Every structure is written in C-alpha cells, then in structure tokens.
Amino acid sequence: MDFFKALGSGIKFDRKKFQRDIQLFEKPTGGPASLNAGANCEPGAELDFFAEAKPVAKANPAEETNDGDDAAKSEEEEADALEPFHGPSEVQAFRDQHRIAYYGELSVEPVRSFAMLFERFTFKAAVRRNFDRLKFTKPTPIQLQALPLALAQQDFVACAPTGSGKTLAYVLPMLHILSEPQRVGYRACIVTPTRELATQVYELLKVLSQGTKFRINHLVKARPTQEGKETDQVKKYDILISTPLRLMYEIEHDLIDLSQVQYLVLDEADQLLELGYLQQVDTILAACTHSGLRKQLFSATIPPEIEDLAQSIMRDPVRLFIGFRNAATEDVEQRLVFVGQEAGKMVEIRNMVQRGFAPPVLIFVQSIDRAKELFHELVYDGLNVDVIHSQRTKAQRDNVIANFRAGRIWVLIATELMSRGIDFKGVNLVINYDFPQTVQSYIHRVGRTGRAGRKGIAVTYFTREDAPYLRSVVNVIRDSGGEVPEWMLELKPATEEKSKLLKIRPPPRQPIITKPSAVKWKMAQLK
Ligand SMILES: Nc1ncnc2c1ncn2[C@@H]1O[C@H](COP(=O)(O)OP(=O)(O)OP(=O)(O)O)[C@@H](O)[C@H]1O
Numbered sequence: 001m002d003f004f005k006a007l008g009s010g011i012k013f014d015r016k017k018f019q020r021d022i023q024l025f026e027k028p029t030g031g032p033a034s035l036n037a038g039a040n041c042e043p044g045a046e047l048d049f050f051a052e053a054k055p056v057a058k059a060n061p062a063e064e065t066n067d068g069d070d071a072a073k074s075e076e077e078e079a080d081a082l083e084p085f086h087g088p089s090e091v092q093a094f095r096d097q098h099r100i101a102y103y104g105e106l107s108v109e110p111v112r113s114f115a116m117l118f119e120r121f122t123f124k125a126a127v128r129r130n131f132d133r134l135k136f137t138k139p140t141p142i143q144l145q146a147l148p149l150a151l152a153q154q155d156f157v158a159c160a161p162t163g164s165g166k167t168l169a170y171v172l173p174m175l176h177i178l179s180e181p182q183r184v185g186y187r188a189c190i191v192t193p194t195r196e197l198a199t200q201v202y203e204l205l206k207v208l209s210q211g212t213k214f215r216i217n218h219l220v221k222a223r224p225t226q227e228g229k230e231t232d233q234v235k236k237y238d239i240l241i242s243t244p245l246r247l248m249y250e251i252e253h254d255l256i257d258l259s260q261v262q263y264l265v266l267d268e269a270d271q272l273l274e275l276g277y278l279q280q281v282d283t284i285l286a287a288c289t290h291s292g293l294r295k296q297l298f299s300a301t302i303p304p305e306i307e308d309l310a311q312s313i314m315r316d317p318v319r320l321f322i323g324f325r326n327a328a329t330e331d332v333e334q335r336l337v338f339v340g341q342e343a344g345k346m347v348e349i350r351n352m353v354q355r356g357f358a359p360p361v362l363i364f365v366q367s368i369d370r371a372k373e374l375f376h377e378l379v380y381d382g383l384n385v386d387v388i389h390s391q392r393t394k395a396q397r398d399n400v401i402a403n404f405r406a407g408r409i410w411v412l413i414a415t416e417l418m419s420r421g422i423d424f425k426g427v428n429l430v431i432n433y434d435f436p437q438t439v440q441s442y443i444h445r446v447g448r449t450g451r452a453g454r455k456g457i458a459v460t461y462f463t464r465e466d467a468p469y470l471r472s473v474v475n476v477i478r479d480s481g482g483e484v485p486e487w488m489l490e491l492k493p494a495t496e497e498k499s500k501l502l503k504i505r506p507p508p509r510q511p512i513i514t515k516p517s518a519v520k521w522k523m524a525q526l527k
Pocket residue numbers: 056136137138139140143160161162163164165166167168299300420421422423425447451452
C-alpha cells in the first residue's frame with residue numbers, strides 16, 4: 001500500500017548540482033557514487049505493524065502442519081536438543097557452529113536448547129510457566145552460552161549483536177539465583193543508561209516473575225526531594241532497576257542500601273563505562289560491598305579499551321563474543337547514500353516518501369535542535385510523524401514510545417537517546433539522517449531494526465564533510481556480511497584525533513529548513 005506517495009513534495013535529487021561532490025567518491029575509473037544512491041524503500045505488499053515475528057523455530061511444527069515427516073523431524077530435534085555433549089571437542093564444535101568465542105576460563109558448557117537448560121537447572125514452576133508464555137523455542141547464540149554461564153555465577157562480559165536477546169540472558173538466571181524472596185534488601189541490581197531501557201527490562205522481569213513473590217523496584221521516577229530514608233521500605237524489594245544518575249543520587253543521599261547486592265548487571269556496559277557515566281558507575285560499584293558480588297556486563301559493542309576497563313572491575317571475567325566483535329546484526333541490509341550537502345538529505349527523504357515506503361521508520365539526528373527542525377519539516381509535509389528527545393517530558397516520551405509501538409506513529413525522529421537497547425520489534429527502516437558520531441553509535445542505531453530474527457533496512461546519509469568518517473562504517477557493513485565496493489574499502493580511516501573530536505562534539509550542520517517561515521506560518525493557520 002503506497003500511503004505516502006500522495007504526500008510527497010515531488011522534489012528530485014539534483015545529481016547534476018552535486019556532480020563535483022559525487023566525483024569525490026568515485027573510483028578514478030568511474031565507480032558508483034554511493035551504495036544504493038536512490039535507495040529502494042518500496043513497501044511490502046502489506047504493512048505489518050509490529051505483527052508477531054515469525055518464530056525463530058515453530059512452537060510445535062507437528063500441530064501446525066499436520067505433516068508426519070515434520071512431526072518425526074521435530075521429535076528428532078527435541079531428542080538432539082537434550083543430547084549431552086561428548087567431550088570438549090564437541091563443545092568447541094558447537095560453539096564454533098554458533099560463532100561463540102570466548103577468552104578466559106570458561107568451564108561451563110553451553111546448552112543446546114531451553115529444554116536442556118531447564119533440565120540442568122530447576123526453575124520455579126511459575127517462572128517456567130511465564131517463560132513458556134513467551135514462546136521462545138530456541139535460545140539465540142548468546143543465550144546458548146550466557147544463560148548457563150550466568151547461572152554458574154561467574155563474572156563475565158558479553159558482546160552480542162543488537163536484537164539478539166541479551167536481556168533474557170541475564171533476567172532469567174537472576175530469577176533462579178535469587179531463589180526465594182528474603183526481605184533483606186536488594187540482592188540484584190540492573191543499571192541501564194536510559195529510563196526507557198530500564199522500563200523495558202522492568203517489563204520483562206514483571207512478565208517472568210508473575211506468580212512469584214519477588215518484588216522489583218523500577219527506580220527511574222522523578223528524584224525524591226522530601227523523602228526520608230527508605231531503608232525499611234526498600235527491604236521489601238529483591239531486584240532494583242535504575243539509571244545511573246538516579247541511583248547515584250540515592251546512594252549519595254543515603255537513601256538506598258546496596259550492601260546485599262550479589263548480582264550486578266550493567267546493560268549497555270560500554271556506554272556506562274565511558275566518561276559521562278563513569279563517576280556514577282564508580283559510586284554504584286563502591287556501594288555494592290557484598291563479598292559474593294557477581295558482575296555481568298552486556299552490550300552489542302565492547303571496544304578493546306572498554307574491555308580492559310571492564311576486566312579491572314571484575315573477578316577473572318570470561319569475555320564472550322558472538323560473531324564479529326563490534327559488527328552490526330546480519331539481519332539488517334545496510335545502505336550508504338551520498339547526499340552531497342545538507343540540503344540533499346531532505347531531498348532524499350522526500351524522494352523516498354514519493355516512492356513510497358513501509359513504516360514504521362525511525363530517523364536519527366545528532367541533536368535536539370535538529371530533531372525539532374526535521375519534525376517541523378516532515379509534519380508540514382503531512383507525514384504521520386513524532387519526535388523524541390530528552391527535552392520532552394517523561395509522560396510525552398512514554399506516550400510517543402507507546403504510540404510508535406502501537407503503529408499510531410509511522411515515522412519517529414529521535415536523538416541518540418533512542419539509539420541503544422530499545423526493542424521496537426517492527427521497525428522496517430532506520431535512517432541515519434545525520435551520520436553517527438561513533439561506529440558504536442552506528443551499530444546501535446541500525447540495530448533498532450532487524451531484531452529477533454526479523455529483517456530490516458538501514459540507510460545512512462553522508463555528505464562531503466562526513467566522508468572522512470565513512471571508512472569505519474564501511475568496515476562494519478563488510479563485517480556484518482554486507483557488500484561494499486572495493487574502492488570504499490580503500491578509503492583512508494579518519495585519524496584517531498579526528499575521531500575523538502567527533503565523538504565529543506557533533507559537526508556543525510546547516511539547519512534543516514526548506515520552507516520559508518512565512519509559508520509554514522500560513523500552513524499552520526490553514527490546519
Ligand atoms: N530465544 C528467543 N527467541 C525469539 N525471540 C527472542 C529470544 N530471546 C529474545 N527474543 C526477543 O528478541 C528481541 C530482542 O531482545 P533484546 O532486547 O534482549 O535484544 P538485545 O540483544 O538486548 O538488543 P540491544 O543490543 O539492541 O539491546 C526481544 O523482542 C525479545 O523478546
């Protein structure tokens with residue numbers, strides 16, 4: 001269904017105008033100007049707003065197909081799923097098959113299946129029932145190894161692609177390890193960089209702990225000003241989920257006691273161990289004084305310097321990697337589109353709208369101001385669009401997320417705030433309107449699509465000024481199985497100094513304004 005065609009402004013990308021720029025990226029022999037310039041974003045036959053994913057494997061193939069062969073095959077698979085490993089070489093072959101690599105002392109075997117996990121570890125009946133309702137039939141590669149490793153209560157760092165189910169890999173073991181509620185205060189603590197992500201983890205914990213007596217505190221509400229010590233009240237809780245800033249406030253004001261925490265998880269750990277959060281995380285680590293404290297760090301990106309830092313705060317950690325380190329998920333088709341100059345981006349978006357595309361679409365920009373500017377442009381174009389950034393109120397942010405999840409918003413413009421962790425299952429297309437400032441940001445942004453086995457497309461616009469930073473993204477595309485022309489692989493990477501500068505400061509860009517304000521004012525009056 002081509003809902004957008006009628007709404008497009010009909011502007012064409014002026015390749016003649018950008019000819020000089022285009023040549024910059026051409027091979028001396030005259031290669032293509034971009035990967036997929038004029039990306040084809042034709043919608044599928046039907047819009048599929050957040051419909052359930054096709055299961056990774058069928059819940060019960062025999063039931064669905066009535067096919068005798070399939071039933072026999074399924075029985076065989078089930079038997080295989082419980083077959084113990086025969087020696088270390090078989091374990092290694094299994095890890096190789098699932099692209100599980102590790103460093104450090106890893107004595108815990110992976111599991112072949114959830115059935116094997118539940119055979120090895122006896123979970124509470126309620127947790128088992130809740131888990132079954134999720135209808136996850138096969139563990140993802142990270143879950144194959146991280147679930148038994150977490151249950152063995154070892155410190156570890158886990159790096160696995162976006163959308164590959166890392167959350168379950170720490171949430172499920174947590175409910176087994178805590179065994180029974182003890183009313184001694186928090187025994188497990190999960191820290192995430194944003195409240196949106198904390199809320200998402202909380203939702204999963206709520207689902208999995210239904211029917212148990214575990215109490216979970218989701219500590220991201222507005223900072224308490226007049227609250228006294230909460231210690232007595234807090235004793236009722238077993239699990240804490242928080243953002244680092246809020247948690248540091250609680251610790252510094254002696255409002256919280258983390259001395260009983262035995263299970264600490266840092267989600268999006270590489271971000272939490274960066275300068276902006278390090279002081280907060282240090283405070284949290286210092287407050288977790290229990291001698292049996294275990295730490296687990298998760299992210300889709302663990303750069304080597306963060307790996308070193310992570311090791312320094314852990315006890316003989318295993319470092320677990322799935323697939324290529326710091327690569328994007330292979331379920332996303334990644335495209336680079338050269339737009340010449342800033343103005344070329346709006347041209348490209350409007351071209352895409354005119355061609356028609358399958359929402360929901362997530363568009364990333366580099367700043368709040370630019371998010372607002374782009375929102376005004378697209379809203380005046382008549383698109384069903386909204387915007388999310390940290391200046392919006394918490395209620396607005398929650399509403400936007402709920403509306404986007406429900407398919408009531410088709411195009412969502414976001415800042416970096418939304419780049420990590422958020423699980424919008426049905427996003428068909430991610431557009432990097434502004435080139436990401438780090439390769440990690442690129443990986444997380446494009447990872448908002450292609451989740452839980454679904455396919456997605458990510459389009460990244462780049463201007464002449466972005467060109468020096470192209471190479472690192474090109475490497476990610478190559479490492480995640482995408483095709484890149486040879487000449488792009490020959491581009492020089494940006495110097496370390498330049499990359500560091502870009503990381504802390506977004507490049508200056510022309511404002512996103514294509515219509516004179518008088519026209520906009522007039523249009524607003526007509527609405
Ligand atoms: N074994 C499984 N089978 C099918 N779906 C799964 C399985 N495990 C998790 N999922 C689903 O996969 C999606 C992504 O999971 P999750 O958000 O934990 O990914 P992630 O690896 O943490 O991603 P990110 O790095 O972006 O934070 C969720 O919708 C989750 O319900």
